[in-house]
Amino acid sequence: MSQEDPKDPRDPNRDRPADAPKKKRGFWGWLAGGAEDPGPAAPADPAAVPGDTPAPGDAAAPEPPPAEAAPAVMEVPAEIAVAPEAEPPAELPPAPEAPVPEVPAPEVPAPAAAEPAPAPVAKGFWSRLASGLARTASSLGQGITDLVTKRKLDAETLEDLEDILIRADLGTETAARIVAAVAKGRHDKMIEPSEVKGLIAAxxxxxxxxxxxxxxxxxxxxxxxVLMVGVNGSGKTTTIGKLASQWVGEGRKVVLAAGDTFRAAAIEQLKVWGARTGATVIAREQGADAAGVAHDALNEARAAGADILMVDTAGRLQNRAELMAELEKVVRVIRKLEPTAPHAVLLVLDATVGQNALSQVEAFTRIAGVTGLVMTKLDGTARGGILVAIAARHKLPVHLIGVGEAAEDLQPFTAAEFARAIAGLER
Incomplete structure (x- = not known):
């Protein structure tokens, strides 16, 4: 029985004679069966493989059917190949944490800092004085400029000038003195406002x-x-605090007596100044006898070896006889303990009251024997000229002037600076 020679149906040479040249496989054949047929195999060498040669007379053993070639697998480029998912092990030991090297942050240049604004320059006392008297100087200066510009210095102009000076609270005596100085040698002549201001300052x-x-x-x-006197609101307690600050700063031992027993706020205010400056404060309850507070304070100041004792008093109007009598009692009690005391009686005047300050000086001098003046609140008034009128009439020493709330805003009085500030001239 002849054995059918199986052939690959996809083989293009299955129906061709054995000696005919073989066809090469096309694309489909290449894809399904691999590369092209390499041609007939060389006959086997009987000597090379013993026992493989069939015996004579035996029919040739049919060749085994060729094994079906495994379909070729198209190569996929590595960049798009996907590896098969490997099944993860049941449990993986935790991987040791590798130290993360510190990578320095890249240096980012800091943005250019904005140039700081210049610190405000603290005004000197002259600047504060000039600023405080600016209203007085402006009122006086504008009136003079309007008066003498394009006008000769005749009798009518001089009379108008005197009125301007009186309205600036310089007083009638001072106004007449200034007008006489301006008129001297300049009658019926033109004069510049700056020249008039210079004469006023002089x-x-x-x-x-x-x-x-x-x-x-x-x-x-x-x-x-030091006994401090004055009307309500003139600034006595604040002036005491400022003086205490300056004297303690000089190394002096200072005691303050809270003699304004009418107002609890005045007692507390003095205690605050004492704590701020390091001065000792002697105080009693509200309503206590003011003369008794002064008596106790003087004894305690002596015992403590204090350099200065400042006695505050209640503000009182000069036309209240009973209140002025109480002030007189305080002076008597102090003099019983120390005949030469009080060594200084300072009248604190509020520059904003204008002409009323003249009557205050008269009354307090008569009752308490005022020895010197302190003018406060020159930083907010157009009536600073009243100090000139007081000086011209009463001839009392002017020790200090105040142009603000800070301790350094109370300074010794300087005539030249004050005069130039009143006239609106530079220092």
Whole structure:
């Protein structure tokens, strides 16, 4: 029985004679069966493989059917090949944490800092004085400019000039003195406003120079007793605090007596100044006898070896007889303990009251024996000229002037600076 020779149906040479040249496989054949047929195999060498040669007479053993070639697998480029998912092991030990190297942050240049604004320059006392008297100087200066510009210095102009000076609270005596100085040698002549201002400054300085005297503490009098007097709201307690700050800063031992027993706020205010400056405060309850507070304070200041004792008093109007009598009692009690005391009686005047300050000086001088003046609130008034009128009439020393709330805003009085500030001139 002949054995059918199986052939690959996809083989293009299955129906061709054995000696015919073989066809090459096309694309489909290549894809399904691999590369092209390499041609007939060389006959086997009987000597090479013993026992493989069939015996004579035996029919040739049929060749085994060729194994079906495995379909070729198209190569996929590595960049798009996907590896088969490997099944993860049941449990993986935790991987040791590798130290993460510190990578320095890249240096980012800091943005250019904005140039700081210049710190405000603290005004000197002259600047604060000029600023405080600016309203007085403006009122006076504008009136003079309007008056003498394009006008001769005749009798009518001089009379108008005198009125301007009186309205600036310089007083009638001072106004007449200034007008006489302006008129001298200039009658019926043109004059510049700046020249008039210069003449005003010169005359004001001449009036103020004799009374511009500093407050001197007599070291031989221990304690040196200073009695502060004045009307309500003039700034007595604040002035005491400022003086205490300056004197403690100089190394002096200071005691403060809270003699304004009418107002609880005044007692507390003095305690605050004492804590701020390091001065000792002697105080009693509200309503206590003011003379008794002064008596106790003087004894305690002596015992403590204090250099200065400042006695605050209640503000009182000069036309209240009963209140002025109480002030007189305080002075008597102090003099019983120390005949030479009080060594200084300072009247604190509020510059904003204008002409009323003249009557205050008269009344307090008569009752308490005022020895010197302190002018406050010159930083907010158009009536600073009243100090000139007071100096011209009463000739009392002007020790200090205040142009603000800070301790350094209370300074010794200087006639030349004040006169130039009043006239609106530069220093």
């Amino acid at each position: 005359e004001v300085e001449a009036i103020l120079a004799p009374v511009a005297r500093p407050l001197v503490v007599d070291a031989a009098a221990r304690p040196f007793v």
